[in-house]
Amino acid sequence: xxxxxxIVLNFKAxxxxxxxxxxxxxxxxxxxxxxxxxxxxxCPQQVDLAxxxxxxxxPVYAQHVEAFEAGSRTGxxxxxxxxxxxxxxxxxxxxxxxxEIAAIEAVIRRxxxxxxxxxxxxxxxxxxxxxxxLGPSAIAVEPPALIGSGIPVSKxxxxxxxxxxxxxxxLDPKIQVFCGAGISTGSDVKAALELGAEGVLLASGVVKAxxxxxxxxxxxxxxx
Amino acid sequence: xxxxxxIVLNFKAxxxxxxxxxxxxxxxxxxxxxxxxxxxxxCPQQVDLAxxxxxxxxPVYAQHVEAFEAGSRTGxxxxxxxxxxxxxxxxxxxxxxxxEIAAIEAVIRRxxxxxxxxxxxxxxxxxxxxxxxLGPSAIAVEPPALIGSGIPVSKxxxxxxxxxxxxxxxLDPKIQVFCGAGISTGSDVKAALELGAEGVLLASGVVKAxxxxxxxxxxxxxxx
Amino acid sequence: xxxxxxIVLNFKAxxxxxxxxxxxxxxxxxxxxxxxxxxxxxCPQQVDLAxxxxxxxxPVYAQHVEAFEAGSRTGxxxxxxxxxxxxxxxxxxxxxxxxEIAAIEAVIRRxxxxxxxxxxxxxxxxxxxxxxxLGPSAIAVEPPALIGSGIPVSKxxxxxxxxxxxxxxxLDPKIQVFCGAGISTGSDVKAALELGAEGVLLASGVVKAxxxxxxxxxxxxxxx
Amino acid sequence: xxxxxxIVLNFKAxxxxxxxxxxxxxxxxxxxxxxxxxxxxxCPQQVDLAxxxxxxxxPVYAQHVEAFEAGSRTGxxxxxxxxxxxxxxxxxxxxxxxxEIAAIEAVIRRxxxxxxxxxxxxxxxxxxxxxxxLGPSAIAVEPPALIGSGIPVSKxxxxxxxxxxxxxxxLDPKIQVFCGAGISTGSDVKAALELGAEGVLLASGVVKAxxxxxxxxxxxxxxx
Numbered sequence: 001x002x003x004x005x006x007i008v009l010n011f012k013a014x015x016x017x018x019x020x021x022x023x024x025x026x027x028x029x030x031x032x033x034x035x036x037x038x039x040x041x042x043c044p045q046q047v048d049l050a051x052x053x054x055x056x057x058x059p060v061y062a063q064h065v066e067a068f069e070a071g072s073r074t075g076x077x078x079x080x081x082x083x084x085x086x087x088x089x090x091x092x093x094x095x096x097x098x099x100e101i102a103a104i105e106a107v108i109r110r111x112x113x114x115x116x117x118x119x120x121x122x123x124x125x126x127x128x129x130x131x132x133x134l135g136p137s138a139i140a141v142e143p144p145a146l147i148g149s150g151i152p153v154s155k156x157x158x159x160x161x162x163x164x165x166x167x168x169x170x171l172d173p174k175i176q177v178f179c180g181a182g183i184s185t186g187s188d189v190k191a192a193l194e195l196g197a198e199g200v201l202l203a204s205g206v207v208k209a210x211x212x213x214x215x216x217x218x219x220x221x222x223x224x
Numbered sequence: 225x226x227x228x229x230x231i232v233l234n235f236k237a238x239x240x241x242x243x244x245x246x247x248x249x250x251x252x253x254x255x256x257x258x259x260x261x262x263x264x265x266x267c268p269q270q271v272d273l274a275x276x277x278x279x280x281x282x283p284v285y286a287q288h289v290e291a292f293e294a295g296s297r298t299g300x301x302x303x304x305x306x307x308x309x310x311x312x313x314x315x316x317x318x319x320x321x322x323x324e325i326a327a328i329e330a331v332i333r334r335x336x337x338x339x340x341x342x343x344x345x346x347x348x349x350x351x352x353x354x355x356x357x358l359g360p361s362a363i364a365v366e367p368p369a370l371i372g373s374g375i376p377v378s379k380x381x382x383x384x385x386x387x388x389x390x391x392x393x394x395l396d397p398k399i400q401v402f403c404g405a406g407i408s409t410g411s412d413v414k415a416a417l418e419l420g421a422e423g424v425l426l427a428s429g430v431v432k433a434x435x436x437x438x439x440x441x442x443x444x445x446x447x448x
Numbered sequence: 449x450x451x452x453x454x455i456v457l458n459f460k461a462x463x464x465x466x467x468x469x470x471x472x473x474x475x476x477x478x479x480x481x482x483x484x485x486x487x488x489x490x491c492p493q494q495v496d497l498a499x500x501x502x503x504x505x506x507p508v509y510a511q512h513v514e515a516f517e518a519g520s521r522t523g524x525x526x527x528x529x530x531x532x533x534x535x536x537x538x539x540x541x542x543x544x545x546x547x548e549i550a551a552i553e554a555v556i557r558r559x560x561x562x563x564x565x566x567x568x569x570x571x572x573x574x575x576x577x578x579x580x581x582l583g584p585s586a587i588a589v590e591p592p593a594l595i596g597s598g599i600p601v602s603k604x605x606x607x608x609x610x611x612x613x614x615x616x617x618x619l620d621p622k623i624q625v626f627c628g629a630g631i632s633t634g635s636d637v638k639a640a641l642e643l644g645a646e647g648v649l650l651a652s653g654v655v656k657a658x659x660x661x662x663x664x665x666x667x668x669x670x671x672x
Numbered sequence: 673x674x675x676x677x678x679i680v681l682n683f684k685a686x687x688x689x690x691x692x693x694x695x696x697x698x699x700x701x702x703x704x705x706x707x708x709x710x711x712x713x714x715c716p717q718q719v720d721l722a723x724x725x726x727x728x729x730x731p732v733y734a735q736h737v738e739a740f741e742a743g744s745r746t747g748x749x750x751x752x753x754x755x756x757x758x759x760x761x762x763x764x765x766x767x768x769x770x771x772e773i774a775a776i777e778a779v780i781r782r783x784x785x786x787x788x789x790x791x792x793x794x795x796x797x798x799x800x801x802x803x804x805x806l807g808p809s810a811i812a813v814e815p816p817a818l819i820g821s822g823i824p825v826s827k828x829x830x831x832x833x834x835x836x837x838x839x840x841x842x843l844d845p846k847i848q849v850f851c852g853a854g855i856s857t858g859s860d861v862k863a864a865l866e867l868g869a870e871g872v873l874l875a876s877g878v879v880k881a882x883x884x885x886x887x888x889x890x891x892x893x894x895x896x
Contacts, residue, residue: 355549
């Protein structure tokens with residue numbers, strides 16, 4: 001199973017990332033990844049997942065998935081549908097979509113069987129450590145208070161990043177550690193990587209930017 | 225805003241309706257609709273919505289939508305995304321995905337503003353009447369115990385269909401009334417229409433059939 | 449089944465209404481009801497319900513109840529437990545604890561069988577009308593934006609009160625209509641009753657007051 | 673903070689444990705604890721918590737608690753209310769009431785500050801380990817398929833008990849480990865303790881028994 005690239009862009013449910021605007025953003029990410037050589041993965045809006053996976057030349061992840069097995073589950077996204085869509089993995093437990101601990105465990109276990117990547121979010125160091133015990137592909141620590149704030153976690157709360165890296169790697173060094181919340185510049189990315197993170201998870205800083213390409217190029221410049 | 229056609233197929237989260245299999249099922253529905261002249265709408269898996277809407281020549285609805293406005297709502301499907309995907313409407317309040325009454329009211333109100341169709345499910349006559357007071361495009365009454373049972377509601381519990389038709393039409397004659405649960409043959413459809421329903425909502429009877437085209441042709445034969 | 453008295457006090461989960469403080473508040477409500485002759489019902493914190501019902505000489509309601517039947521439902525409050533506690537009814541669908549439409553229907557139906565009162569909250573006129581179709585004992589319309597604001601609904605949005613009264617009574621004149629949000633004085637109560645409401649639902653204005661007895665006496669003075 | 677005693681009885685929401693029947697069951701537990709010298713804690717129905725805590729001479733725990741702080745949270749049970757009721761702790765994350773990982777973390781952290789015991793349930797060894805990383809007072813591993821089955825986990829799936837003991841103690845030897853599901857005899861208790869558990873969590877085997885005292889006496893006989 002491949003690794004999560006250093007930049008992961010969560011489209012959330014913004015009007016700026018819906019439909020054609022979302023497809024255009026996928027294309028921009030792909031072009032920047034190609035030009036800079038820095039890996040970028042996208043998490044399109046749930047209803048756009050299969051279309052994005054069909055068109056994108058970069059990794060595509062779902063934003064959320066339920067622990068249910070495929071079946072009579074009207075309106076829910078299950079791992080089998082993510083796999084069949086051509087996506088390569090999924091975000092889990094974003095603070096805007098928190099998950100039950102038993103569901104996180106079940107999704108991580110079943111995603112492994114299906115060869116899907118799991119990037120699980122954690123709101124603090126304790127939760128990072130708790131999720132590490134479940135063995136996801138990667139953990140993104142994001143203090144909810146900084147999400148969408150424009151204040152980068154790598155500067156506002158560097159301790160939460162380095163502590164999470166330590167807590168996770170102590171339990172399982174194979175798990176990649178990311179950080180997120182307030183990241184919007186190459187300098188934020190650089191600071192995050194210096195704290196031991198292997199990448200960043202971001203959203204509004206790119207999606208709501210007047211020139212997403214410019215922001216993405218700047219972000220990529222923070223990756224050595 | 226157009227009307228809901230007499231046959232609505234809910235793909236649920238079955239493995240038989242995911243990815244390419246789902247796209248093939250959309251195509252089959254389109255062909256049968258063309259051959260028979262009977263309207264068919266499809267509700268693909270949530271992650272396949274935009275792809276299906278791009279490819280289908282028949283109405284495409286989401287299976288569920290949240291009441292949230294577009295924004296920081298990781299992993300949730302909002303009306304703006306459904307609209308931007310090219311879909312024409314959404315199911316609501318399926319018994320496998322029950323909704324809060326305030327959310328149903330908000331979604332119906334905002335869907336009207338966006339020109340999207342709402343087909344809300346109700347588990348009994350009282351709930352049909354309660355939802356009718358909120359003015360959706362259509363209501364589908366489905367007794368949960370019969371869903372996936374193969375025992376058609378139009379035969380097992382005809383009273384729930386005719387009572388719902390009466391309760392809804394008394395409050396607002398513009399609302400279309402559908403029925404569902406256990407429907408799988410043209411004769412079931414005919415019985416439903418004779419009870420006053422304007423169409424049927426079905427899922428497993430088609431999705432899990434060995435020959436969906438044959439079942440769809442039979443179903444369509446029940447529509448005069 | 450008795451009627452809901454004109455003043456209903458929701459203790460919510462405030463620290464000011466927990467444990468002994470809550471029991472003391474129940475006693476104050478009882479004394480004011482006795483002194484003024486104005487009926488007051490209390491909704492103690494869920495864990496205090498049986499203790500309050502044992503000690504109070506005024507009606508006691510739960511703050512919320514699930515639609516589940518008695519059984520293996522760890523941590524949930526069911527109607528049978530409310531009944532067995534000695535309480536006389538329950539609030540439903542408070543905007544801080546919104547309920548699925550099918551659950552509201554089931555609770556109202558089963559509460560009637562058990563002889564329990566249901567006071568269901570609605571966030572606007574449309575939801576008031578929709579709940580009226582389900583036949584609760586009473587409906588309390590409360591615009592969420594005004595809850596805890598200190599700005600009384602009876603003055604800030606009188607139309608929502610009179611419209612709800614009209615919508616509910618048109619469907620079923622036996623249903624009592626209450627209003628809530630921002631109510632804290634006798635003059636607010638008077639205004640509410642003049643708009644056609646039969647009583648008020650309130651919380652912080654009393655619970656967080658430095659002298660709850662004084663506020664309760666003032667509120668009672670608004671009831672003719 | 674005291675330890676969790678070896679027998680913990682969850683009253684769930686059974687009709688057999690509501691109201692007066694529940695208070696009588698509390699009394700029976702207290703008498704058996706006194707007669708046998710074996711510690712027993714009870715988890716009464718949520719609405720009976722304060723009444724039980726007032727009357728019981730043995731530890732009383734809530735069945736569930738939300739992560740919310742005290743405040744405007746109609747119908748929810750918060751830690752401050754549990755504390756004020758006189759109870760000594762709470763169950764968490766029962767498989768009938770699963771909790772989000774971030775909520776489990778917050779409740780455990782805040783319960784410590786309030787001096788309340790947390791007994792968190794886990795459905796398998798992986799989840800036991802994950803919760804151990806959050807530092808609760810105790811963890812009860814309970815395979816959901818065996819709950820209420822009458823087939824004791826200590827015999828049907830001894831590996832899950834010994835593996836959970838090992839996983840938890842490796843992370844934090846101070847955390848007590850319990851097991852549950854299907855436990856109903858002293859021999860089941862003995863088997864559980866021999867596998868390394870420090871106690872058992874049970875429900876229907878006692879609550880629905882024709883003679884709870886007899887069952888409790890038998891259970892207590894399994895504790896050395």
